Amino acid sequence: MAMSTLLFAKNLCIGYHSNGGNIQIHQDLNFSLRRGELISLCGPNGAGKSTLLRTIANLQPPLSGEIEVLEKPMKSYSEKELSHAITVVLTDRAHTGGLTVKEVVALGRQPYTGFFGRLSQEDKTLVDSAVESVGMTGKEEVYMSELSDGERQKVMIAKSLVQECPIVILDEPTAFLDVASRIEITQLLHDIAHQQDRAVLLSTHDLEQALRLSDQLWLLTKNGLQTGTPEDLVSNHQIDTLFEGRNVFFDDKTWTFRSKTR
């Protein structure tokens, strides 16, 4: 039977190593990622969302604490092994203008391909279906440089799909998208979590969307991380912790955000 907890962190302390010592952003973080769940990470700018996501994806070392992935300590994984477990979509600027959509999506197969990265028939089928699932069919041979920001983001999501990892981590996947694409992508990620039984963790500023579609909500503020289902967080009035010192509140009757002044 497939285990339901894919990843958990205990007493995790995140931040940066620097010359003068460690710059600690958060300490004592405890959380877990389970199969079949879409988890939204929300928090004000500068709260450390990207740092947290990068630490979970092992793209930056934790200052202390433990992360276990698929019941093994993260530290015991090689890059190669971890590339089968966790896939990411980042906000990093890629230099892929000279590659076609298909070529970029196919890069997601690198953990499985041989020395020269030659694609098997199975790889090609996976690439095609991933391109289709993000709604980019017909643009397979288009250069990345000719795409809009939103389309590029969809391609990167397709890349992470073909990597076939149980854990999918996305840093603001809908940031550049228009309203329609934003809803499509979030729905797509929701379906991936539920139908393909993966854990999808994404950071977003779109709190209303997150409340509606997420199975779990993570609120990251300077006071730490609060986790729970959207319903629980709303009924415990925890959503408002995001707006400490700001002129905004969450109306738990209508599930909307409003300004305190009106």
Place this chain on the structure above:
Amino acid sequence: MMTTLLILLFLCNIFCGSVDIPYSDTFNILCGGDAAKESWRFIILDSRLPQAVTALLCGSALAVSGLLLQTYFNNYLADPSILGISSGASFGVGVVMLILGGSVGIGSLSFSGFLAVLVGAVIGSLLVMSVLLFFSSLVKDSLTLLIIGIMIGYITSSVISLLNFFATAEGVHSYVIWGLGTFGGVSSAQLPFFSATIIIGLIGTVLLIKPLNALLLGERYATNLGINVRHTRNYILLTVGLLTACVTAFCGPIAFIGLAVPHISRLLLGSSNHSILLPFTLLTGSVMALLCNLACILPGSGGVLPLNAVTPLLGAPVIIYVLINQRKLQYFN
């Protein structure tokens, strides 16, 4: 088509030269037959043939080094000579020449001399590479890194000048001649060792195709795709160091081939996918080098032009074109 061009240029390099040799005789000599004059035989087999082979290999080596650096540093103006790696190799060569008495011309070296010069050049270039690497961890901005590379180049050049100050007049002379650049610096006796070293380096670059493609996404994405970025980086730097050092030691610091050829290749191919771009760059590099070598012997009986007088004429316009059209070229965006 590139392959045809390559073969054509290779033949041109053998059939043309500052001494007029009838084509029929050249053909005979190549086929192992006799020629009207014994000196012609010597010119073809001991001068033109090694020179053409050297150009072929050096072109590939420099071009692919440029490609690796451009992809790794995410900077389309990176190349061994701009980043100071060539001058690092020159520095190593200079030191070895000075230790060996300052009067050793490259052409007259024995096998152990060959090895000493090569090791000197490799150490020199790796030294510059490690300094660059140190700075690349400090500054994230690739333009800044490029300028630091240029500064390192200046520093090594000035140290070389200081070395020359202590060297004999003869040593300085041979150093200056070497600095002009030529593909004729490898004698037919040295050619097998030279070729073997370069070919090992070139095979090394072919093994990098997969991680290079991942690196187009950036280091974090590459790591997530299972690439050990640190190993890959060391591997890239070692390969570039070896190739640049080997070329520089024997042919002098040759500019612009490493810088321009990757661009020409991307423009002609319309792709930055290394599975096709890298082999194509190897080919284009050879073509460019043979073309430059041919241009050097154009004055005919008047003598031979220094290589570094020709490469910028072909390379610089390409770079200017690329810079002006930055916004239109797909691989920049």
